[in-house]
Amino acid sequence: MIQAPQNYGMQQPATQVQTRKPSFAPSYNAVQINLDTPTLNAPPAMPYYPPVNMEPYKPQAPVPAQPEAPAQAPAQPTQVPPPVLDTTLPQQPQVQQPTEQPKVDIKQETNQGPQNLADEAFKGLSNPDFDVQALAMEDIAKKGLNNQADVIPYVQENIFDKLIDIMNVDSTKLAGPTDKQLEIRDKMAQNDKAIEDAVKAGQDPKSAKLPFALTPQEEEEGNKLSPMEQAERNKEYAMFTTAILQKTYADEVEKQSGTVVPLTELPGSRAIITTLKTSDNPDMAASAIDALRYVQRPEYKEDLTQLYTIAQNDSRQQVADAATEALASLNAPQEAQQNPQNAANQTA
Numbered sequence: 108m109i110q111a112p113q114n115y116g117m118q119q120p121a122t123q124v125q126t127r128k129p130s131f132a133p134s135y136n137a138v139q140i141n142l143d144t145p146t147l148n149a150p151p152a153m154p155y156y157p158p159v160n161m162e163p164y165k166p167q168a169p170v171p172a173q174p175e176a177p178a179q180a181p182a183q184p185t186q187v188p189p190p191v192l193d194t195t196l197p198q199q200p201q202v203q204q205p206t207e208q209p210k211v212d213i214k215q216e217t218n219q220g221p222q223n224l225a226d227e228a229f230k231g232l233s234n235p236d237f238d239v240q241a242l243a244m245e246d247i248a249k250k251g252l253n254n255q256a257d258v259i260p261y262v263q264e265n266i267f268d269k270l271i272d273i274m275n276v277d278s279t280k281l282a283g284p285t286d287k288q289l290e291i292r293d294k295m296a297q298n299d300k301a302i303e304d305a306v307k308a309g310q311d312p313k314s315a316k317l318p319f320a321l322t323p324q325e326e327e328e329g330n331k332l333s334p335m336e337q338a339e340r341n342k343e344y345a346m347f348t349t350a351i352l353q354k355t356y357a358d359e360v361e362k363q364s365g366t367v368v369p370l371t372e373l374p375g376s377r378a379i380i381t382t383l384k385t386s387d388n389p390d391m392a393a394s395a396i397d398a399l400r401y402v403q404r405p406e407y408k409e410d411l412t413q414l415y416t417i418a419q420n421d422s423r424q425q426v427a428d429a430a431t432e433a434l435a436s437l438n439a440p441q442e443a444q445q446n447p448q449n450a451a452n453q454t455a
Contacts, residue, residue, distance in 0.1 A: 221260035228261055232269035237337035240273060244344040251351035255358065262356050267374040270352075273345040274378045278338040291329035294319040343394040346382065349375040350398040357402065370407040383418060392421070393429040400433050411437055 231243025250257040284292070298317045305315035321329075332340065353373040360368050370376055383395035396418060403411050415437065418430035 224260045225263055225266065229263075229265055229269060232266065232273065237334065237341055240341050241337075241344055244270070244273075244341070244348040248344070248348050248351055251348075251355065255351075255355050258352060258355050259359065262352055262359070264374070267349065267352065270345045270349045271375055271378045273341050274349075274375075274382060276338045276342065278335045278342075281335040281338055282333055283335040284333045288329055288331070288333070291321065291325050294321060295326065295329050339388060339391065342382070342391060346379050346394050346398040347401065349379065350401040354402045357404075367404075367406045370402070370410045373402065376402075380414065383414065389423040389425040392418070392423070392426045396426070396429045396433050400436060403433075403437055408437060 228243050228247060231239055231246075234240055234243075247258055247261055298319055298321070301317050302312045302315045305312050353375060357368045357373060360366055371380075379395050379398050383392050383399075386392045386395070396415070399411060399414065412434070415430045415434040419427055419434060421427045421430065
């Protein structure tokens with residue numbers, strides 16, 4: 108655990124970059140991003156106004172009144188002649204044989220508009236199946252790493268809320284791995300160690316003598332994640348996916364208004380910082396540091412220096428090492444800081 112969590116308090120970066128409340132809410136690809144920034148210590152609020160496609164009002168031309176038709180005199184009754192009966196039998200109509208119509212392969216077009224993509228992602232994040240959640244987050248993250256503009260449709264309040272919900276899941280109430288799984292994993296680890304030693308000795312890893320002979324079924328059981336482990340994995344996914352959307356949000360706000368959103372007012376930043384301060388899982392704390400590294404910029408240097416410095420003294424070596432690397436990258440030349448792929452590789 109990181110000691111003295113009260114020292115994680117953020118300093119208002121407005122002393123470095125002047126923030127202002129813009130008078131407009133620009134729309135990016137039919138998705139509106141709220142530019143209002145709340146106070147420093149208040150929970151981040153970014154009200155989402157769904158895009159509404161409204162047709163412009165077109166006034167209808169007045170319809171000229173039709174002149175009334177002159178009243179006509181009532182028609183005189185006419186004599187109806189008696190009907191003439193035709194006694195001949197009608198001919199049977201010829202039945203035309205139906206011709207076979209050619210088959211037409213109709214391919215339905217799928218609507219992949221910005222809001223449709225966001226709705227699909229929200230559905231995946233809301234799914235109780237942990238694997239479905241993971242796939243939804245992986246899809247967003249891959250798009251953001253390839254092209255930041257591709258994730259603008261996902262910068263919405265409901266998406267951030269779902270990612271924060273995933274980070275805050277109480278995994279202690281979920282079932283963990285069974286004793287049998289733990290036993291198999293221990294054997295798998297010893298087998299991996301034997302292969303690693305063989306490689307270091309310059310031997311063919313396939314010829315390494317394994318201490319345990321495991322069947323494919325046993326290996327499959329050992330590799331299967333328990334619900335608790337799936338939830339923990341998804342927390343790491345959620346933090347990095349949130350970081351990708353945070354960076355997109357901050358960059359778009361600055362592009363449109365010239366305003367730098369403070370670190371603590373980025374949507375989801377409090378959940379990531381809380382994970383760093385309170386998580387008992389060293390992997391989770393290290394992932395929180397990687398997520399913060401992805402969004403780091405010169406305006407956030409003071410706040411991030413506080414976080415990384417305290418985490419550097421963490422008793423867990425994995426967390427301390429991650430904080431040391433993050434602090435070094437923060438103090439590196441600006442060109443090096445602008446390559447967020449480094450943090451992405453570490454998270455992967």
